[in-house]
Amino acid sequence: MQSTTFTSKMLSEEVFTCALCKKLLEAPVMIVEDIGNICNTCFTNADNPEEWHAIPNTKMDVVLKELVFPCMFESDGCEYTNFYEQLHNHQTICMYRPINCLLPKTECKWNGKVMELLKHFKDQHPQHILKNSFNKFSFQLDITKTPINVIKLLLNGHEKIFLLKIWESGEERGLMNAIQEIKFSGEGKYVGVKYVGKNSQYKITVDRDPFPTVDNAKKICAAILNEVSDSNTNNITVTVKIETGKVQNMTEAVLKQLECSVCKELMRPPINQCLSGHSFCNSCRQKVTQCPTCRTNWSDVRNYSLEGVTPSVLYPCVYNHVGCEGAFLGNDIDHHERVCEFKIYTCPISDCKFTGNYSLCVNHFFxxxxxxxxxxxxxxxxxxxxxxxxxxxxxxxxxxxxxxxxxxxxxxxxxxxxxxxxxxxxxxxxxxxxxxxxxxxxxxxxxxxxxxxxxxxxxxxxxxxxxxxxxxxxxxxxxxxxxxxxxxxxxxxx
CATH class of the missing domain: 2.60.210.10 (Apoptosis, Tumor Necrosis Factor Receptor Associated Protein 2; Chain A)
Structure with a gap:
């Protein structure tokens, strides 16, 4: 078995260190006359590598692959060690690696470790943090303000931190959507992003990426955004729902049956039906004249069977997207939402369109x-x-x-x-x-x-x-x- 003392000695004597960047050599290693061993990145990015007298150091490549090394951020606190070939993948997502603030440098010049990013945002950019225990986050977006460059940190109830990025496409005008997990679990789950306006709604599915890659960004074109948005205010509600996996028990299966086919929220009494038996929440029923699923007319019959289930169902508060972490039984949820501390108010001044919770309204008035x-x-x-x-x-x-x-x-x-x-x-x-x-x-x-x-x-x-x-x-x-x-x-x- 490899001795950690041997590896430490070789690193201290810079045997496995690039002569230029002073980091662990990256294969394929090149030996350059009068310089020494050069890692692949330094050799590839050199201004004039053709002028060097260089040959591949294949023996060094073999040696490196057989050894276990500590993470390059060991001095910052990382205790991860692994074989050379797995080490590079870890270092790209290491929580101890240094990064700049995610906002433009013109707005913030902070530099620190990835693990310190959340604290930095809480201290300096709290307006860019959305917190919700039910993996559902919402905020308002004005599509007329350009350039659009949204950065949001999403915090769920399981100490997971996700990064939402929405930015304008450089080609035909549209918005790119990307979701990255700060501490990537590798589970490959997906995220639903829904744009809801006064006129319509549009949903896309975005794969989760490890931070900081954006390999699976999805695009929504400007024509769709204009169709969805409120023609008066140009505002769209963006809702991000992070899927937690397949249905695993009867409770979640029942909840699926209670999900309204239009708004995707859990239905509460009264639950309405069309002539074919499709059920929808009362709010969506008021917005359309026919069943959105089969185009038949509405009936006067309510789905009392589903309504009978609701007293035993825990409903997340309607204000969960702005911070309420409470869940209440069907008989209690309406009362809670009337008194919820996260309740959203519209500014009572007639010409003002501001909305926000109680504390934001106080600050807005001031x-x-x-x-x-x-x-x-x-x-x-x-x-x-x-x-x-x-x-x-x-x-x-x-x-x-x-x-x-x-x-x-x-x-x-x-x-x-x-x-x-x-x-x-x-x-x-x-x-x-x-x-x-x-x-x-x-x-x-x-x-x-x-x-x-x-x-x-x-x-x-x-x-x-x-x-x-x-x-x-x-x-x-x-x-x-x-x-x-x-x-x-x-x-x-x-």
Whole structure:
């Protein structure tokens, strides 16, 4: 058996080291006069190899193939050793090898080990990380912004790290799609990439590659993207689903039967059927007039047999593509999704198309709509009674709730409304209080309280807090007729 001491001695004396790059020789080795043993890469890439006096060192090739060597990144912590011919394959995917940041150098000049890549992205590029325990990831893509160059790190619940690359093709305009596994398992599984727009959807299958190769990139042409996208916003939802293998038990087989043939999501009650018996989720049923499978009309019969299975099925949260790792039984999933911390909201400002979870909405308001933002649940303002209809809208982000504050001045009264824009059922314990304070005598006050409103309740004088101008006349400032009020949102005591 080969002695590790012998190999170490030969490496320390540079017997197996290329005279130019100082790395382990790569076969076929060339012996160059006045230089020494040169590896194949250095010889092939030399500017003028024809001027060298060189001959093949075939004996060295034989010796190398019979020996076991440590990984070239041993000094960085890698403990891998193997025969020479297997060593090269390992070093191309070694987690200790140095790499640059995956983003363009103009955006980041980081250099480190592959195993440090995830930490670097968490620290410096968190917006490029998607995490999901169910191997399903989604994000928005604007196909009009060129050049398109998407880099996403995908993290699943089994500590697997995948790299998604989407970039523009150099030929006929289209997008190339590649999926690489950072620590490649060699299992050769595939990945489904789905482009979903308002008008249609399109799916492709991409083979997984070891990082950093992109041998199996798949192309989707621009014509298809334009057909799929929303004609108004040009936005497409890109969904990446990493397959986990064949069905292995009855539970997964049942889940397959619950998969809607259109959207590929698990169906929930009501489950609709066509006249031929094909079943689809209620959401897809509302979008089409005929069965997408057989083109027959819909029936009024529901698939109660499948619906009877759903209470025992664990459903991944609909917000799993943005970070929720929860799975809930069919009877509980709807309630969870109403209160999920990863729930996606649309910006309530009418001209804004931003969508994001609660924390992103807070940050979005702070950066883009600060004039509409109230940064506390207790705030004071002044107003002047006027004989015309005016309205002021503000938004408050507190208690993990999104509140819409409305102050309305009418000809004879003032109205205040505070509505909860996220789930109302869990937030009935919150109420708001409006207090009018005498400008001259601070101890003199008048106040009213009411439970915060459901976002769907129609605006009328019966559901808010109302003070008539007659009630407020004695609270005016003597100089300018202004009135002080304070709004406070509180939690009911249990």
């Amino acid at each position: 950066l883009n709509h600060r004039e509409f933002l109230i940064e506390s649940t207790v705030f004071q303002e002044t107003f002047t009674p006027i004989a015309s209809n005016t309205m002021e809208l503000k938004y408050i982000f507190e208690h993990e709730n999104m509140y819409k504050f409305t102050f309305q001045r009418l000809a004879s009264s003032c109205n205040w409304y505070v509505r909860i824009l996220n789930d109302y059922d869990k937030n009935r314990r919150y109420y708001y209080n409006i207090t009018i304070t005498d400008a001259q005598v601070q101890q003199r006050k008048i106040s009213k309280s009411v439970v915060c409103l459901n976002k769907d309740i129609a605006k009328n004088s019966d559901v808010g807090i109302t003070f008539s101008y007659d009630d407020l006349s004695t609270y005016k400032k003597t100089n300018n007729d202004q009135i002080n009020y304070c709004c406070e949102i509180r939690e009911c005591e249990v």
